[in-house]
Amino acid sequence: MRTRNLAFCLLPFLSAPFGGCTLEPLPAVVQDESDGGGGAGADLGPNELPCDVREVVEVLCSSCHASPVAAGAPSPLLSRHDFLAPHPSSGKTVGERSLERMKSAAAPMPPPSEPPASAGQVAIFEQWVAAGMPPGTCGAIPAKPAETTCASGETWDPSATPTAQMNPGLACRACHKTQASDFNYFFMGTVFPAFHEQDLCMSPPPAGAKVEILDATGQVTMTLTPNAAGNFMSSAVAAGVPVPYTARLVANGRARSMNGLQTDGDCNKCHTEQGAEGAPGRLVWPRDYDAKPPPTPPVLVDLIPMGDALHVVWTSSGCDKILLLRNEDGGAFSLAYTLAGSTTEQHDDGAYSAATVYCYRAQCRAGGVTSADSNELCGSP
Numbered sequence: 001m002r003t004r005n006l007a008f009c010l011l012p013f014l015s016a017p018f019g020g021c022t023l024e025p026l027p028a029v030v031q032d033e034s035d036g037g038g039g040a041g042a043d044l045g046p047n048e049l050p051c052d053v054r055e056v057v058e059v060l061c062s063s064c065h066a067s068p069v070a071a072g073a074p075s076p077l078l079s080r081h082d083f084l085a086p087h088p089s090s091g092k093t094v095g096e097r098s099l100e101r102m103k104s105a106a107a108p109m110p111p112p113s114e115p116p117a118s119a120g121q122v123a124i125f126e127q128w129v130a131a132g133m134p135p136g137t138c139g140a141i142p143a144k145p146a147e148t149t150c151a152s153g154e155t156w157d158p159s160a161t162p163t164a165q166m167n168p169g170l171a172c173r174a175c176h177k178t179q180a181s182d183f184n185y186f187f188m189g190t191v192f193p194a195f196h197e198q199d200l201c202m203s204p205p206p207a208g209a210k211v212e213i214l215d216a217t218g219q220v221t222m223t224l225t226p227n228a229a230g231n232f233m234s235s236a237v238a239a240g241v242p243v244p245y246t247a248r249l250v251a252n253g254r255a256r257s258m259n260g261l262q263t264d265g266d267c268n269k270c271h272t273e274q275g276a277e278g279a280p281g282r283l284v285w286p287r288d289y290d291a292k293p294p295p296t297p298p299v300l301v302d303l304i305p306m307g308d309a310l311h312v313v314w315t316s317s318g319c320d321k322i323l324l325l326r327n328e329d330g331g332a333f334s335l336a337y338t339l340a341g342s343t344t345e346q347h348d349d350g351a352y353s354a355a356t357v358y359c360y361r362a363q364c365r366a367g368g369v370t371s372a373d374s375n376e377l378c379g380s381p
Contacts, residue, residue, distance in 0.1 A: 047079045050136025053128045056121045058141055059289060060102075060110060063195045063280035067143035070280040079140035083133055095129045113257040115286040145274050146281070150201035151193045156229065158200070165229035168192075169199040169273070169282070172233070173266035187213060187234040189267025191226055191249060195281030196273055203230030204372075206285055209251035215242040216261055239265065254286035295319060295366040303360065303377040310351040310381050312360050314344060314374065319364040325373070326351070327359050341366070354380050 049057065057077060064070050065077035076082060083095030090097050101109035102117045102125060110117060117125075128134070156166055167175070172188035191211065192203045205226040213222040213234075221241035224232040234240065244261035270279040298316035305311075316322060319341035326336040326348070337346055341364075351358040359378040364371040 044081050044084050046135035047081045048135050048137060048139045049080050049141075050128060050134070051138040052124045053136065054138045054141065056117075056124050060117055060121065061098075062141050066146070066280070070275050071278055076143075078143070080133060080135055083129075093133070095133050099126055099129045111259075113259050115254040115256060115288070118289045121289055146196040148196050148198045148273050149194055150198045152202050152204065154202040155198070155200040156202060164227055164233070165202070165231060167199075168201060168203060168229045168231055169197065169268055171266055171269040172231075174269060181237075184237055185233045185235060185265075186237060186239040187211075187222070187224060187232070187265040187267070189232060189265075189271065189283060190230045191232065191285055192230060192282040193285060195275075195284055197282050199273060202228070204228050205230055206251040206287070209249075209285055212248040212250060213241055214246045214248060216244060216246075218246075220248075221245070234265070249283060249285055251285040252287040254288060256284070256286040292367055292369045294369050295364040295371045297371040297374040298322060298362040298364055300360060300362060300374050300377045303379045305379060305381045306347065308352045308354075308381055309347055309349045310358055310360075310379060311347050312345060312362075312377070314362055316341070316344070316362070316364050319366050321365040323363040323365060323370070324348075325361045325363070328356050330357070330359075333359075333361060336360075351381055356380060 061077045064073040065075065066073075067076040067078060069076060077094070077098070083093065083098065085094045086092075087094050087097040092100075098109070099122075101107065102122050108116060156168060158167070160166070162180075168190040169192070173184055173186075176184035176188075189211075190203065191205060191209070192201070197203060209226055211224040211226065211232045212220045213224070215221050222234065224234060226232040239245070244263050245265075246261055247258045247267075249256045267283060270277045271281065271283045272279070273281065275281040295318055296316075298314040298319070300312065300314045302313040303310055304313070312324065314322075321341055322337075322339040322343050323335060324337040324339060324346055325333040327333045336348065336350060339346060348358075348360075357378055357380055359376055361376050362374040
């Protein structure tokens with residue numbers, strides 16, 4: 001499932017209003033040993049980016065403008081000196097031209113296949129360019145291979161019984177072709193929260209997330225729902241829809257689209273940890289980068305029987321409120337208590353029957369945003 005643009009590509013040299021990355025090269029840059037980069041031997045000073053600017057560049061640019069580049073990008077955009085370099089045709093710096101493209105309605109970057117740069121991201125980059133692109137303290141973005149991550153902190157155990165959640169990130173069809181041909185479904189892959197998530201990292205999707213398969217005219221022909229590992233799959237060995245096809249990831253009120261028609265449905269074959277065959281890395285859910293991130297869930301650490309009740313203990317940080325949820329004998333969870341954010345324990349007189357198994361989860365609410373559920377503890381008084 002190869003794609004040129006399932007990534008943010010901030011390309012200041014793209015002339016077409018839609019599509020992949022231009023192959024127009026940057027002019028050669030003459031470096032000397034005194035500055036580690038820059039233009040024509042000039043000492044441009046430190047090559048480090050400010051921390052907030054680096055974060056914007058990592059999100060918007062570095063998946064394509066890496067070193068080596070991906071998805072047809074013409075050059076890396078990883079350091080202060082990269083943005084101070086002269087643009088080949090406009091008489092401006094690369095940074096100034098990049099800002100113009102971020103704000104362009106006719107030829108935007110990131111391209112129209114991607115969620116646009118947020119207002120907050122544009123403001124950070126614009127303030128830096130207006131100030132003359134001064135150095136910061138967070139360094140340049142490293143060349144590939146990029147450091148791999150696992151946002152969930154949970155990985156699939158290869159020795160576990162095979163399920164639909166197995167082996168997230170690995171090329172599914174390549175394996176199923178020889179080892180599980182009845183399950184060698186045409187469309188198979190994994191969607192992650194970041195471009196360089198590790199093989200086997202479990203990646204629960206955002207609520208309501210979906211993978212749409214489209215025909216050559218842009219009509220949705222199939223919708224696939226990812227499971228708790230981030231894996232998605234169709235239900236038949238044959239495609240069942242017109243091929244060639246394209247695809248779209250939908251989540252968080254945003255969409256990320258594939259440019260170019262494809263014939264292979266083994267998505268993880270190209271969308272590897274570092275990216276293969278021109279892909280910048282993993283398939284990644286789009287999101288609103290100005291939205292407040294959800295707070296970290298509490299961690300339940302103890303459930304103590306006390307007479308005809310249970311006492312729940314947890315740890316948390318940064319919460320305005322703690323929501324303590326309870327179920328009985330495997331039923332649906334419901335809200336049992338709304339507590340102050342500093343609370344770390346609760347005596348539950350509602351759990352009074354020794355014949356009943358009570359299970360608890362907790363949520364952290366901060367700034368009007370509620371976390372995912374905590375871990376679960378169960379017991380009887």
